[in-house]
Amino acid sequence: MIPTRGDRPHHLRAALAAVLAQDVPGGVDVVVVVDRGNVAAVARQVDAIAVAGRGDVAAMTRQVSDASTRRSGRVRVMGNHLTPGLPGARNTGIAALGTPLVAFCDDDDLWLPGKLPAQLAALDADPAAEFAGCAVEVEYGTHRVTRLAGTDRVTARHLTRSRMMMVHSSTFLFRRGTIWPDESAPGGHNEDWDLALRAAGRHPIVYVDRPLVRVRWGGSAYVTRWADRIAGLEWMLARHPALAADRRGAARVYGQLAFHNAALGRRRAAGRWALRAFAARWGEPRAPIALAVALGLVSARSVLSVLHTRGHGI
Numbered sequence: 415m416i417p418t419r420g421d422r423p424h425h426l427r428a429a430l431a432a433v434l435a436q437d438v439p440g441g442v443d444v445v446v447v448v449d450r451g452n453v454a455a456v457a458r459q460v461d462a463i464a465v466a467g468r469g470d471v472a473a474m475t476r477q478v479s480d481a482s483t484r485r486s487g488r489v490r491v492m493g494n495h496l497t498p499g500l501p502g503a504r505n506t507g508i509a510a511l512g513t514p515l516v517a518f519c520d521d522d523d524l525w526l527p528g529k530l531p532a533q534l535a536a537l538d539a540d541p542a543a544e545f546a547g548c549a550v551e552v553e554y555g556t557h558r559v560t561r562l563a564g565t566d567r568v569t570a571r572h573l574t575r576s577r578m579m580m581v582h583s584s585t586f587l588f589r590r591g592t593i594w595p596d597e598s599a600p601g602g603h604n605e606d607w608d609l610a611l612r613a614a615g616r617h618p619i620v621y622v623d624r625p626l627v628r629v630r631w632g633g634s635a636y637v638t639r640w641a642d643r644i645a646g647l648e649w650m651l652a653r654h655p656a657l658a659a660d661r662r663g664a665a666r667v668y669g670q671l672a673f674h675n676a677a678l679g680r681r682r683a684a685g686r687w688a689l690r691a692f693a694a695r696w697g698e699p700r701a702p703i704a705l706a707v708a709l710g711l712v713s714a715r716s717v718l719s720v721l722h723t724r725g726h727g728i
Contacts, residue, residue, distance in 0.1 A: 415507025416444065417500055418521040420451035423459045425522040425630065430460065430489065433519055436530040441488060445510045449494040449503040457491040500602035501595040508594065516590045522630045523584040526551070529626035533587045536566075536620040545588040545613040547581045548622040552725035554631040559725025561625075568619040573611045574656045575663045579727060581610050581619065585627050588613065601639060603646025611654060631722050638715065640674045647671055665691045669700025673728050676707035677714035684708040700728060 416433070418426050426446070436442055448456045492510060496502035508516050515534075519525055533546040549562045561580040565572070568581055583606035593613050599605035613619060647667055651657055658664045672687035684704050691701040707714050721727060 415504060415511065415516065416446045416519050416521055417449055417494075417503040417507065418446060418451065418456060419449055420456040420459070422522055426456070426459055427462060429519055429521050429524055432525045434488070435527070436525065437528075438530045438534065442530070443511060443513055444489045445507040446489060446491045447494050447503040447507045447510075448491065449500065450498055453491060453493045460489055460491055497597040499597070499599075501597040501599050501605040504595045504605075505597065508590065511590065514590055515587060517587040519584045519627075523582075524628040524630070525584070526626045526628060529585075530587070532622045532624065532626060533620075536622050537587070540620050542617055543620045544592045544617055545586070545610075545619045546621070547585040547587075547610075547619050548626040549624055550580050550582050550585060550627045550629045551625040552629050552631060552722075554722040554725070557723050557725075558628075561725055562623050563621055564623065566621050566623060568610075568614055568621050570611055570614040570656070571660075573607065573614055574654070574660050576666065577607055578610075581621075582606070582627065582629055583609075584629060586610075592616070598649075600645035600649050601642030603639075603642050604650050608650060608653060638677070638718075640677045640714075644671060644674045644678075647674075661694045665695035665698035666700065668694060669698045669704060670728055672704035673700055673707060673714065673717075676704045681708045703728075 416426070416429060420426075430444065430446070433442055433444055446456060446460060490510065492506065494503040494506050496506050504518065515537075517530065529548060533548060536546050537543050547563075547568060549560065552559045552561055563572075563578060563580050568578065572578060573581065586606070586609070593609060593616070595605045595609050599608065610619065647670055651667060656663075657667055668687050668691035672684045672691060675687060676684035685708065688701040688704050688708075691698045691704075703717060706712050707717065718728060
C-alpha cells in the first residue's frame, strides 16, 4: 500500500512504477490511499502511468463509477476511510487488500529491483517469521548513503537500543492480519517504529541486509514538526517502558527530546532533557547538539541538513 496526499505526483508515479516492476509470481496488487487529498487528482496521476506505457498498469485500464475509488489495472486509488493521518491511511490500505502479505512504500520512496523476491525468500526460509525488512539507500539532494543493519534478524532489543532507521516503513513486508499500525500515534509520528517493535516482540524481523529501497529525504512533511515529534517520543516512552530501561536507548530518546524542544525555543525543557540524556549515558551526542541549538549557536535545520547528507537523522 502506498499512502499519499497527492502533492508529489512525480515521486508517486516513480514509486508506483517501481512497485509494479517487482518480479514476483502473480504480480503485485496496489492500493494507493489518499489522506486529506484529492482522490480524483491522484487517480489521474495513476492513469498517467498507463498512458506512458509503464508497468502492469498499462496492460489493463478500467475505471468504475464510484467517486471514492478508481481502478487502473491492478491499482486501486481510494481515500483514507479511517483516522486522518498516516496510520489511518495504512490501515485503510491493509483492509482493502485481500492478499496474504502486505508491503508498505511511501510515495516519495523507491523500491529497487529484487526487493520483494529477496524478502519473500527470507520469509520462506523462516516459516515462523511474520515480518521482513531490508537495508536502504538514503538519498538527500545529490548524496546517497547506504544504511545496513549488520544482521539478518532484527530483535526488539535492537529496536529498543536504537531506532534503526534502516528498518524503514518502506521496507516493511508482513503477513496480513498479524499486526496493524496504531492510529493513536500523535501526528502519525513513530507509528512505524512502534509497529516494528511490536512485530519484533512477536518474532524477530527477518532482514535482508542489502539496500533494496531508496529512501528520499528532504520532502517529508514530518521532519520539522517539532511539537508532534515531541509528542510522538513521549507516546513511545509510555507505550514501551523498555525504552527507558535501556540506558543507551533512553539517552538517545532524551537527547532527541532535548533537540526538538530546543528547535521550538524551549530552552528550559531542552536543558532538562539534555541533563536526563547525560545522566543515562554521558557520551550521548544529541545532548550537546541540543544545547548548542538552545543557545542559538546553530539552527536545528542546519543540524538536520548536515546529518541527512551523511544518511542520518537526529
